[in-house]
Amino acid sequence: MSTQDRPAASPAAGPTRREVYEAGVRRRANRIALASTIAVVLALVILIPLAPGWEDVKRAFFNGRVFAATFPGLVEAFVLNVMIFAWSAPLIALTGLGIALCRDTRSPALFPLRLFGVAYTDIFRGLPVVLVIYIIGFGVPGLGLPRPWNSPYIWGTLALVLVYSAYVAEVLRSGIDSIHQSQRAAAASLGLSERDTMRYVVLPQAIRNVVPANMNLFIALQKDVALLSFIGPVEIFRQAGVYKSLYANFTPYVGAALIFLALTIPATRYADYLMNKQNRERS
Amino acid sequence: MKLISTTAMALALLTSAAYADGHAACAAGKTLTDGTLTIATGNPAYYPWVMNDAPESGEGFEAAVAYAIADKMGFDADSVTWVRTSFDEAIQPGAKNFDFNMQQYSITPEREEMVDFSLPYYTSAMAVLTTQGVVDAGATATLDSLKGLKWGAVATTTGLPMLTNVIQPDSDPLLYNDNADVNAAIMAGQIDAALYDLPTALYLSAVIVENGALLGQFPAELSETPDQFGLLMEEGSALKECVDAAITALTDSGALAAIEAQWLAEATGVPVVQ
Numbered sequence: 434m435s436t437q438d439r440p441a442a443s444p445a446a447g448p449t450r451r452e453v454y455e456a457g458v459r460r461r462a463n464r465i466a467l468a469s470t471i472a473v474v475l476a477l478v479i480l481i482p483l484a485p486g487w488e489d490v491k492r493a494f495f496n497g498r499v500f501a502a503t504f505p506g507l508v509e510a511f512v513l514n515v516m517i518f519a520w521s522a523p524l525i526a527l528t529g530l531g532i533a534l535c536r537d538t539r540s541p542a543l544f545p546l547r548l549f550g551v552a553y554t555d556i557f558r559g560l561p562v563v564l565v566i567y568i569i570g571f572g573v574p575g576l577g578l579p580r581p582w583n584s585p586y587i588w589g590t591l592a593l594v595l596v597y598s599a600y601v602a603e604v605l606r607s608g609i610d611s612i613h614q615s616q617r618a619a620a621a622s623l624g625l626s627e628r629d630t631m632r633y634v635v636l637p638q639a640i641r642n643v644v645p646a647n648m649n650l651f652i653a654l655q656k657d658v659a660l661l662s663f664i665g666p667v668e669i670f671r672q673a674g675v676y677k678s679l680y681a682n683f684t685p686y687v688g689a690a691l692i693f694l695a696l697t698i699p700a701t702r703y704a705d706y707l708m709n710k711q712n713r714e715r716s
Numbered sequence: 717m718k719l720i721s722t723t724a725m726a727l728a729l730l731t732s733a734a735y736a737d738g739h740a741a742c743a744a745g746k747t748l749t750d751g752t753l754t755i756a757t758g759n760p761a762y763y764p765w766v767m768n769d770a771p772e773s774g775e776g777f778e779a780a781v782a783y784a785i786a787d788k789m790g791f792d793a794d795s796v797t798w799v800r801t802s803f804d805e806a807i808q809p810g811a812k813n814f815d816f817n818m819q820q821y822s823i824t825p826e827r828e829e830m831v832d833f834s835l836p837y838y839t840s841a842m843a844v845l846t847t848q849g850v851v852d853a854g855a856t857a858t859l860d861s862l863k864g865l866k867w868g869a870v871a872t873t874t875g876l877p878m879l880t881n882v883i884q885p886d887s888d889p890l891l892y893n894d895n896a897d898v899n900a901a902i903m904a905g906q907i908d909a910a911l912y913d914l915p916t917a918l919y920l921s922a923v924i925v926e927n928g929a930l931l932g933q934f935p936a937e938l939s940e941t942p943d944q945f946g947l948l949m950e951e952g953s954a955l956k957e958c959v960d961a962a963i964t965a966l967t968d969s970g971a972l973a974a975i976e977a978q979w980l981a982e983a984t985g986v987p988v989v990q
Contacts, residue, residue, distance in 0.1 A: 489809035493830065571897075574904035580866075583905050585890065665890030665901055671871055675891065678872040681807040681827035 492682075499684040503676040507688050510672035515696075517590065517658045517668070522651060524594045529601025534631070536602065537609050550602070557599035562660055566592040570664035589661040597654050604646045608639035645711060648704035652697050669693075742958035743789045747815050753791040755782050756814035759800035762895065763923075764915050764979055765820060771798045777915070777979035778818050781837050784971055785947075788962035803872055806948050807831055815955055816947040820913065822874040823946040831951050834959045836944035837972060842875050843917035843986060844931040846909040847902060855908065857932030857987045859883060866890075868898050868907035874943060875911045878934070883911075899925050913943060915980045932989040 448456070481487060535550035557565070569592040574583030581587075612635045620630040662671035669689050676685035748754045757778065760769045767775035774783045774793065786796045799814050806817045807830060816834065823833045844862065846855065855861050859882075867889035869876055879889055890907055892898045895916070901907045902925055912920065914933055921928035936942035947963075949956055966972040 486810050493807070493809040571900045571904050574906055575900070578905070580905065585901075585906055662891070663893060663897070665868065665892060665906060667888060667891050671891050674871050675876060677807075678803065679824070679826055679874065679876070681830040683804075683808075 494683045494687055496682055496684040499676070499680050499682045500688055503673070503680070503685045504688045506676065507669055507672055507685060507692060510667060510669040511689075511692050513666060513668040514655070514658045517586070517593075517661060517666070518655055521590050521593050521597070521654065521658070524590070525597045525601055525654070526647075528594055528598035529605055532598060532602035533605035533609060536606050537631075539627070554599045554602055557596050558603070560596070562592070562596050562657055563663060565596050566660055566663055568592075569595070570661075585661070585665040589664050589666065593654065593657065593661070597650065597657075600650050601647060604643050604650065605639065607646075608643035609635055611642055612638050642711070645704050645708035648700070648707060652700050652704065655697060655700070656693065742961065743791070743955060746954040746958070748813070749797075751791075751795055753786050753789065753796050754799060754813070754815045755786070755796060756799045756801045756806065756817040756819075757782075758819040759802065761800075761819065762916065763919050775979075777838070777975060778820070780975045780979060781966075781972065782818055784966055784975060785837075785959060785962045788965050789958050812950045816949045816953075816959060818947050820916075820945050821948045823944045824874055832949040832953050832956050833946035834949065834956065835963045835967075836946050837963055837966075838945045838976065838980075839936045840913040840915070840943045840945060841933045841935045842878060842911055842943060843914040843933040844909050844989065845902070845912050845917045845921055845925065846929050846931045847925065848927040848929045850908045851929050851931060855931060858990045862909070862931075862989065865908040866906070868892060868901050868910045870894060870898055870910075870912075873911070875913070879911050882934070895920065895924075902928075914986070918986075930986050933986045934989055 484490075532550050532553055535546045536554070538544075538546050538550075566589055570585050570588045573588050573591075574585075616634055616638075617630055620634045621627075625633065659668060659670035662668050662674075667675070669692060673685040673689040677683055743753070744750075755771070757766060757771050761771060761776075761778070763776065765776055765778040767773065767779070771779040771782065774780055783793055783796065786793070801814065801817060803819075803821075806812075806814075806821075807827075820840075821827075821833070823836060827833070844857070846865070850865070855865060862883050863886055865885065866887055867879060867883070867885045869879055869889055869891055871891040871893065876889075876891075879885070890901060892901060895912075898907075898910045899920065902910060909931065917930055917933075921930045936944075947959055949959070963972070
């Protein structure tokens with residue numbers, strides 16, 4: 434796109450007529466986009482407060498007094514979310530990889546492993562996360578485990594790992610499948626064992642291909658950590674519920690949402706960036 | 717001038733005549749549906765507040781109180797309809813689907829900023845629900861002993877500040893959505909004890925929780941901020957003064973105490989936490 438590509442137009446002659454025209458089109462598009470954005474924002478800002486119940490809604494959801502009183506406590510509770518996320522994510526990645534490899538076994542003798550992989554992903558992707566958390570979080574400790582082995586943190590984490598590793602396994606499997614058969618054939622012709630082929634040829638490419646898809650899963654996990662509150666841990670969502678009950682006001686939920694967004698928006702932006710980068714490299 | 721004073725006198729006479737009719741005139745035109753009183757309770761409604769989850773029967777403490785209040789306001793039993801709401805539905809902004817909501821809502825100044833409460837119809841002691849195993853392990857009804865326990869509670873309870881401020885447990889309490897989840901955690905051994913209002917705790921320890929035991933109670937009269945239950949109404953509800961008048965009448969006549977004696981178990985056997 435540089436000017437050197439077009440020897441006809443010397444730099445001294447300034448922009449070509451085509452460039453002037455295109456710049457004009459761009460400016461016009463920008464002006465229209467700006468005007469329509471302003472119109473939409475103005476309509477929202479003006480019209481919503483005109484609704485008859487706006488004062489009530491404002492008092493119940495956007496109450497400055499309640500927000501100020503509860504926000505520090507919410508931030509404090511959010512630390513627990515981050516901790517649960519931090520120890521769940523690596524476990525999920527490892528288990529997911531294991532299940533994906535189970536499903537990809539090709540030897541007839543390992544058919545039971547393949548069957549296990551299929552059953553695992555089918556079951557745990559098909560169950561609501563909350564149900565798995567209840568069954569494992571209350572059920573397993575109910576078998577009579579002594580403390581601290583009946584802690585809701587342990588079994589709640591296991592529930593999250595079970596469900597999310599099923600999704601991650603499927604994403605990884607799609608990555609493994611995306612590596613063309615000819616690569617395996619080439620590796621075999623070089624004398625690599627099947628195991629080494631997977632380790633050194635297939636997986637490095639497969640995992641790189643599915644990084645953006647897995648980023649989305651981990652963003653979803655960050656939100657689903659809140660479901661552990663069902664079995665006891667007081668993380669941000671539960672803390673917001675406690676404040677809601679004490680103040681009879683929904684503002685703490687809005688505060689919790691803001692804290693979630695502060696983390697998930699940068700993470701989604703980063704995932705988008707990775708995905709775009711990958712698309713550019715491929716094209 | 718004379719005309720005005722005559723009108724005023726006539727009006728005063730009229731009002732007192734209407735008042736003599738009972739409180740029927742007070743609530744007229746102020747309910748959701750004319751001639752009907754719509755009362756909300758929980759889904760499900762728990763024993764001993766409502767028996768068998770059937771408030772229409774008038775059995776159970778809150779069901780009985782609801783019909784007594786309705787009667788004082790001039791609604792016979794047939795003119796009372798029941799709806800079910802969660803706590804969140806009760807406090808959501810916008811039009812409500814009930815005239816008043818009755819499910820052990822504790823009156824607090826913070827809540828009063830958002831909704832209206834009637835005068836209290838019950839003052840509850842808080843009680844410590846645990847299992848026989850924990851008691852056998854040496855837990856006693858003293859604050860020192862309670863501090864060392866692993867605590868749980870329903871997240872929506874106003875007993876939570878009491879738990880964190882008065883008992884001050886050594887480890888952070890675990891919180892749950894409802895009674896059933898707290899009981900599951902007790903039975904799974906994840907928590908030692910849970911804080912409930914006394915009537916609920918009595919019921920749970922006797923019927924629901926296996927080997928349940930009541931370790932002790934914090935009597936309402938010893939508490940600086942006793943847990944008082946009130947009817948929840950929309951902020952600025954026109955009905956509030958009628959409801960308050962009915963509750964005052966029931967309290968003064970001793971009818972409220974009689975209903976309490978009929979439905980809420982005797983709690984004198986539960987030791988007081990030292």
